[in-house]
Amino acid sequence: MKAELHKRSLVLGAALAAGLGVSLPALSQAPPSNTASDVAIDELNEIIVTARRTEERLxxxxxxxxxxxxxxxxxRNVTNAVDLANFTPSLSANSNFGIENTSFAIRGFVQELGTQPSVGTYFADVxxxxxPTQGTQAGDGVxxxxxxxxxxxxxxxxxQGTLFGRNTTGGAVLLVPQKPTGDFxxxxxxxxxDYDMYxxxxxxxxxxxxxxxxxxxxxHQEREGYLNNISGIGPKDYNDVNYSAVRASLVLDLTPNLENYTIASWSKSDTHGSVEKLIACNPTGYNPPNPQIGLxxxxxxxxxxxxxxxxxxxxDFHDVQAAVPNPISLIEQWQLINTTSWHVSDTVTLKNIASYAEFTNEQRSPLxxxxxQASTLPAAYQPVFFRGVPAVFTGVFAIPGHNIADQSTYTEELQLQGGSEDGRLRYQAGGYLEWSDPLSTVGNQSPQLAACTDLASLACSDPIGSVFSVALSQQLGFPVPINVAAVNYTAGRTTYRSRGIYAQSSYDLSSQFTLTGGLRYxxxxxxNNAQRITYNFPVLPPFxxxxxxxxxxxSTTANNCSQYLKQESDKPTWLLGLDYKPGDDVLVYGKYARGYRAGGxxxxxxxxxxxxxxxxxxxxxxxLKTSFRSAVRGLFNxxxxxxxxxxxxxxxxxxARVDPVTGATAPVSPTTAVMNAGKSRIYGAEIELSISPLDGLTLxxxxTYLKAxxxxIDSVTTVDPNYQVQTSQIESGAPLALSxxxxxxxxxxxxWRLxxxxxxxxxxxxxxxxDEQLTTYGYHDPAIVALYGQDLGTIDSRNLLNLNVNWDGIAGTSVDASVFATNVTDEEYYQYVPxxxxxxxxxxxxxxxxxxxVRLRYRFGD
Structure with missing residues (x-):
C-alpha cells in the first residue's frame, strides 16, 4: 500500500510539475584558438559541475x-564501479560481493559489511x-x-554532509545523464x-x-567471464557480463518560467556472479592447543x-574452483525521477525532486x-561414503522463493535557491525525506561446510562432522554426534527513514573574498525484523x-527464532569556508566541515x-585551483x-565460545559485529595537472598521497554466552583498509588533425x-602472519596501462572508430582479500x- 501511494504521489508530482530540475550545463564558449591543444585545455577550464547542487564552473x-x-x-573502458575506482586517485572499491555489488571508499572512509555507505552515489541528483545491509552488500551504489x-x-x-546529507563522510560520486536538447x-x-565481448x-x-x-x-553488453572455473561443476566461467539498460528523458517547458524534467530508467543484469579464488591455507589451524586434528x-x-x-x-592465475551447479546473480532495477524548476524571479528559483525506485537482487553464489573433497582428508579420516562429495565453505543463496534484496526507495526534496540583486549573496535551503521499505521478505540460506545436492530442500550432509562422529564413536565405544556443517537461514525485512533540513549560503565580502556557511540536521x-534458524544434519550411520x-x-526460541531491532540516530553537519580569488583563473580556499554516517x-x-x-x-x-593561458596552457589544482x-x-x-572446562563449543557459527570502537587520523594531499605543451598534445x-x-581502539568484549572475541582483531596503528x-x-x-x-x-x-593497501585488519596479528608466512591482508601494489586510438569523422563522414586495450601489460593482481x-x-x-x-559509432542529425 505504501509503495503504491509513493508511486501515485510521484506521478501526481510530475503532472503538477512540482519536481526538482537539473538543467543541462551550458558550456561557455572557449576563446578563439587554432590548435587542438588549446581547445582541449579551454574545454577543461569550462567544465560545468553540480557539486554544490547548482551549475558552476569546475x-x-x-x-x-x-x-x-x-x-x-x-x-578507459569503464563499465562498472571497479573500473572507475581503478583509474581514480583517492577512490577505491570493495568488490567482496562481486563487481556488480561494489561499494566505494574515498580517503580511507570504507563501508563495512552491515553499515550504510560512506560514499554517497547519486544519479541525476537522486x-x-x-x-538491505544484513549479511550481504547490495544496492546503494553504481x-x-x-x-x-x-x-x-x-x-x-x-x-558532503550539508548539501548531500548523511553517509557522505568520504565524499560522493555523481552520475549526470545527458539531458534532452532542442536538436534532433x-x-x-x-x-x-576478446572474451566474446560485444x-x-x-x-x-x-x-x-x-x-x-x-x-x-x-x-546492452555481454562478455564471457575472465575467471575460468576448473571444478567441472556449474558454469565454465565467473565474473561474466550480461546486462541491458534503457533510459528515457522528457523535458517540458510548461511556462516560460516552469520546466519539468522526467527520467525513467530500467536495467537488468543476469550473470553467473563472482567468486573469490582460494590463495592460501594452513592445515594446522589457528593457534591449536595441540598438534592433533581438531575442528x-x-x-x-x-x-x-x-x-x-x-x-x-x-x-593459471585466473583459474578458480567453485562447487555450485547453478550460480546466478540477477539484479533488476527501475527508477522514475521527476524534476522541475520554477524560476520565481530573476533571483529566486524553487525546486523539488521526487523519485521512486525498486531494486531486486537474486543470488546463488559460492562467494x-x-x-x-573428502578424499583430501588424512587417510584415517576418510569415510568411503563421502569420498568425492564436494562441500561449500559458505556462500550467498537467497531463501527459497525469495531474493536477497527486494527494496523500494522513495525520496522527496524541496529546495529554494536564490541570491541578492547585486549577486553578492547566493543561498539555498531545503528539506529532504526518504522512505525505503521492503517489497517482500528477503534473506539468505547459506551452507557452512555442508555438502548439498539440493540446498532449497535442505538435502545436505555433514561430511566433516561425520568424520569426527564416526572416529570418536569408535574410540569411545558409544555414539557421539558432532555437528560441524550447518545451513544458516536468515529471513527478514529492513526499513529506512531519513529526514533532513539544510541551508547554505555564500557571501562576497569583497571582489576577492567569499565566505560560505552551511548547516544541516x-x-x-x-x-529490522529477522528470523534466524540453523539446520544440522545426521552425522552417524545410516546418515x-x-x-x-x-x-x-x-535467546529467541520463545519468539519463533525472530527478533526485532530498531536504531535511531540524528546529527548536525556543517560547513564553514573562505575563498580568495585574486583573478578569474586563481582560487584559493580553506574550509572546515563536519560529516556524519548513520547508525544502524x-x-x-x-x-x-x-x-x-x-x-x-x-x-x-x-x-588552490589555477588556470594558465600563456605559451603553455593548462590548469593546476x-x-x-x-x-x-x-x-x-x-x-x-x-x-563460538569454548567452555574452558569441558572444551565444548557453543552451537553457533562464527560471526561479526559493527561497533563504534575506533578513532582515526586521516591526512594527505591531492594534485591534478593538465597542460598542453605542443599543438595537439595534452598531458x-x-x-593522491594518503596517510590513514x-x-x-576501544576494548572489545561481549556478554553473549555463545560467543567469544576472536584473538585476531584490529590494532592501534594499523592503516585503514582500502587506503x-x-x-x-x-x-x-x-x-593529429588531418x-x-x-x-x-x-x-x-x-x-x-x-600502492599496496590493507584490506583485512586481522593479519597484523603476528601469530597469523607466522602461520601463513606472509601478510595476506595487504595486497600488492599494481600498475595498469590503458591504450586507445580514436579516428573521428572517418573520410569526412559521421562515422567514428576506436581501438582500446585495458591492462595492456596483463598485470596479475588481487582486488580484495576478505x-x-x-x-x-x-x-x-x-x-x-x-x-x-574495437568500437564503431555512427552519428546522425544535428
Missing amino acids: QDVPISITVYNQEQLAN VAPRG GPGSFFDLQNVQILKGP GGYIEGSYG RLQAALNAPFGENARFRLAAD RNFVGILSCGQLQSEQARGT FGTNW TWDEQT LGAPTQRCTDP VFTNAPIDHRTFDPEQVDNFEVG IAAFYNDFSDQQLQFGFD DASY EIRS PENKYALSANYT PETVGSITFGATFVHT GLATSGSEYASLGEPRMYG
Whole structure:
C-alpha cells in the first residue's frame, strides 16, 4: 500500500510539475584558438559541475573533484564501479560481493559489511536505491548498465554532509545523464572485443516543438567471464557480463518560467556472479592447543588438499574452483525521477525532486572458490561414503522463493535557491525525506561446510562432522554426534527513514573574498525484523533422517527464532569556508566541515552488539585551483586535508565460545559485529595537472598521497554466552583498509588533425599506479602472519596501462572508430582479500586481465 501511494504521489508530482530540475550545463564558449591543444585545455577550464547542487564552473568550486566525460570513460573502458575506482586517485572499491555489488571508499572512509555507505552515489541528483545491509552488500551504489550516455561523472572528495546529507563522510560520486536538447540527433555504436565481448549502444534526441524535448538511450553488453572455473561443476566461467539498460528523458517547458524534467530508467543484469579464488591455507589451524586434528583444522586441511591438487594439474592465475551447479546473480532495477524548476524571479528559483525506485537482487553464489573433497582428508579420516562429495565453505543463496534484496526507495526534496540583486549573496535551503521499505521478505540460506545436492530442500550432509562422529564413536565405544556443517537461514525485512533540513549560503565580502556557511540536521531510523534458524544434519550411520532445527540465537526460541531491532540516530553537519580569488583563473580556499554516517542494526551480531551508533568526522581542507593561458596552457589544482575521525564503525570478529572446562563449543557459527570502537587520523594531499605543451598534445597527471591510520581502539568484549572475541582483531596503528599511501594516474593524448576529408586521429594512453593497501585488519596479528608466512591482508601494489586510438569523422563522414586495450601489460593482481585466516584458508577477488576491443559509432542529425 505504501509503495503504491509513493508511486501515485510521484506521478501526481510530475503532472503538477512540482519536481526538482537539473538543467543541462551550458558550456561557455572557449576563446578563439587554432590548435587542438588549446581547445582541449579551454574545454577543461569550462567544465560545468553540480557539486554544490547548482551549475558552476569546475575551477570555481572549492572542492577537490575529479571529472570524467563520456569519451574519457569510453577510452578507459569503464563499465562498472571497479573500473572507475581503478583509474581514480583517492577512490577505491570493495568488490567482496562481486563487481556488480561494489561499494566505494574515498580517503580511507570504507563501508563495512552491515553499515550504510560512506560514499554517497547519486544519479541525476537522486541517491542510489537502497538495499538491505544484513549479511550481504547490495544496492546503494553504481549498478550494471550505469556508464552510458552520460554528461559526466563527478567524484567529490571529502565530507558532503550539508548539501548531500548523511553517509557522505568520504565524499560522493555523481552520475549526470545527458539531458534532452532542442536538436534532433543521436548515435548508434557497436563494440566487439576478446572474451566474446560485444556491446550495443544507441541514443535518440528529438525536440517536439519549441516546448518539449525527448531523449531515449539504451545499452546492452555481454562478455564471457575472465575467471575460468576448473571444478567441472556449474558454469565454465565467473565474473561474466550480461546486462541491458534503457533510459528515457522528457523535458517540458510548461511556462516560460516552469520546466519539468522526467527520467525513467530500467536495467537488468543476469550473470553467473563472482567468486573469490582460494590463495592460501594452513592445515594446522589457528593457534591449536595441540598438534592433533581438531575442528578448526579441517578447513585448512581441505583447502590445502584443493591447492595441492591444483598445483599438481597446473593452473593459471585466473583459474578458480567453485562447487555450485547453478550460480546466478540477477539484479533488476527501475527508477522514475521527476524534476522541475520554477524560476520565481530573476533571483529566486524553487525546486523539488521526487523519485521512486525498486531494486531486486537474486543470488546463488559460492562467494569463496572451494571444491573440497573428502578424499583430501588424512587417510584415517576418510569415510568411503563421502569420498568425492564436494562441500561449500559458505556462500550467498537467497531463501527459497525469495531474493536477497527486494527494496523500494522513495525520496522527496524541496529546495529554494536564490541570491541578492547585486549577486553578492547566493543561498539555498531545503528539506529532504526518504522512505525505503521492503517489497517482500528477503534473506539468505547459506551452507557452512555442508555438502548439498539440493540446498532449497535442505538435502545436505555433514561430511566433516561425520568424520569426527564416526572416529570418536569408535574410540569411545558409544555414539557421539558432532555437528560441524550447518545451513544458516536468515529471513527478514529492513526499513529506512531519513529526514533532513539544510541551508547554505555564500557571501562576497569583497571582489576577492567569499565566505560560505552551511548547516544541516538529519534524523535517521533503521528497523529490522529477522528470523534466524540453523539446520544440522545426521552425522552417524545410516546418515539418514530430517535435519534438526534450532534457533541460531537461543535467546529467541520463545519468539519463533525472530527478533526485532530498531536504531535511531540524528546529527548536525556543517560547513564553514573562505575563498580568495585574486583573478578569474586563481582560487584559493580553506574550509572546515563536519560529516556524519548513520547508525544502524546488524542482526547477526552477538546480543549486546546488534545496534551501533553514528560516526562523525571533522574535516579541514585547504586548496588552490589555477588556470594558465600563456605559451603553455593548462590548469593546476591541489588540495591538502586533515580528518579527525571518531566513533568509527568497525567490524570485529567473534567465534563460538569454548567452555574452558569441558572444551565444548557453543552451537553457533562464527560471526561479526559493527561497533563504534575506533578513532582515526586521516591526512594527505591531492594534485591534478593538465597542460598542453605542443599543438595537439595534452598531458594529464593526478596524484593522491594518503596517510590513514587507526589511532586508538576501544576494548572489545561481549556478554553473549555463545560467543567469544576472536584473538585476531584490529590494532592501534594499523592503516585503514582500502587506503593506498600513493596512487597516481598519468595520461597523454595526441590529436593529429588531418584534412576534413580524412578526419582526425587521437592516440591516448593512461597509466595508473596504486600502492599496496590493507584490506583485512586481522593479519597484523603476528601469530597469523607466522602461520601463513606472509601478510595476506595487504595486497600488492599494481600498475595498469590503458591504450586507445580514436579516428573521428572517418573520410569526412559521421562515422567514428576506436581501438582500446585495458591492462595492456596483463598485470596479475588481487582486488580484495576478505580476511578468513582463522578459518585455515584465505581467498582473493582477482583483477581483470588484459582486454581489448574495437568500437564503431555512427552519428546522425544535428
